[in-house]
Amino acid sequence: MEILVYGIGGVGGYFGGKLAKAGYDVSMIARGKHLESIREKGLEVESINGNFTVHPKLATNNLSEVPTPDLVILGVKSWQVFEAAEAIKQIIGKNTMVLPLQNGASNAEKLMDVLPKKNVLGGLCRIIAFIDSPGKIKHPSIEPHVTFGELDNTKTARILQLKEIFDNAGVKCEIPEDIQLEIWKKFLYITTVSAIGGLTRVSIDEILQSDYLKDMMRKTAEEVLAVANKKGIALTREHVEKALKVAAQQPKGTTASTQRDIMEGKPSELENFNGYIVKEGEKCQISTPVNRLLYELVLPMEKEARKA
Structure with a gap:
């Protein structure tokens, strides 16, 4: 499973870190001193559930270096979703799942303005986490939780596979009856x-x-x-x-x-x-x-x- 986390702030850093810790092949898109620190020392996560440091398969600001992902987790702000979609469309495959975890009601709509509808999932998360310093994510409170599903709410094989991935990473997750x-x-x-x-x-x-x-x-x-x-x-x-x-x-x-x-x-x-x-x-x-x-x-x- 090739996973790309686009945006290593609090959301992308925590969930991407947990997936990398579980042994998945995780590539991370970051910038500046944050990226430099992740490359040199790994991504440090200070969490109420236990601290850890991971070394992702790849940390870069160049999408051309990233292998075609099976899953893209968007860790950017909602106002950056359209820009992120424009960027990742060059590397996604026909079976790539794109999971937006931003606040807001229109993230999937924005993605579908750029990407094929079949690639887009609905999603949200509950977490308090942020960049504490370059290369370090701090998770001070609230049990992290991810909710996701197909936009038509069907329980497809890939949605069940995604739940298994988060379960394996020790992330609480849910496939609701109505994702919207x-x-x-x-x-x-x-x-x-x-x-x-x-x-x-x-x-x-x-x-x-x-x-x-x-x-x-x-x-x-x-x-x-x-x-x-x-x-x-x-x-x-x-x-x-x-x-x-x-x-x-x-x-x-x-x-x-x-x-x-x-x-x-x-x-x-x-x-x-x-x-x-x-x-x-x-x-x-x-x-x-x-x-x-x-x-x-x-x-x-x-x-x-x-x-x-």
């Missing part, structure tokens, strides 16, 4: 907390101390629900309530990754979260005033970040 629903459930939560967090610049527990902001979160989620239902996604009001409950259960000081990007002046996933709901709402003739407000308020910061 699972993607949107996570998208609902992330979209509800991220932009508000970026604007207030405080943790989720502090946001929830305000009845006004709590109500704004609910309205944000309800707009996501309306757009999802119009698109045929089986989200329900119960999923909205659960997302709000999950937000309320977060430990003190918790912030969303997109919120942190906004606060640090980095390019964020704004377009793929609130921006996506605004644009899909227009297509579906669904009013999304709260998401529009959040999107427009953060957008000037987003444009500034992308000039850097």
Whole structure:
């Protein structure tokens, strides 16, 4: 099994590291000092489940060096998916599986704009991990979990094989009955907390101390629900309530990754979260005033970040 991990940040680094540790042939695409360190000393993972260091089969920034993969795991941000698809299309084979693990509801759609539909899977993950220093991934909390499936939810042989691969690597994983629903459930939560967090610049527990902001979160989620239902996604009001409950259960000081990007002046996933709901709402003739407000308020910061 030839595996390519495209993007060795927190997500790609952790899951790619676990697969390499399990003995799979893993190639890693990285850049700069991070790549140099992986080449020289291997990829170090500091994890609540045990620390380890792996030496991947190949670490490079040149895709022409990479053998045709059986599996590509995309570890980039959602706003980088289209660019990643353009890059990997030169090396994928007719049977290559491409697994996106980004936040966002439209990653598979973006991939299929560039790659054959038969190559694309649906996927998401739950993990808190990040680059701690060049060549080192830190996983400080949350049991990592990967969810994936065929876009039509059929239990194909390759999907069962993929589950076996993750099982062998000691990664908790699941093939759900409805992969699109699972993607949107996570998208609902992330979209509800991220932009508000970026604007207030405080943790989720502090946001929830305000009845006004709590109500704004609910309205944000309800707009996501309306757009999802119009698109045929089986989200329900119960999923909205659960997302709000999950937000309320977060430990003190918790912030969303997109919120942190906004606060640090980095390019964020704004377009793929609130921006996506605004644009899909227009297509579906669904009013999304709260998401529009959040999107427009953060957008000037987003444009500034992308000039850097």
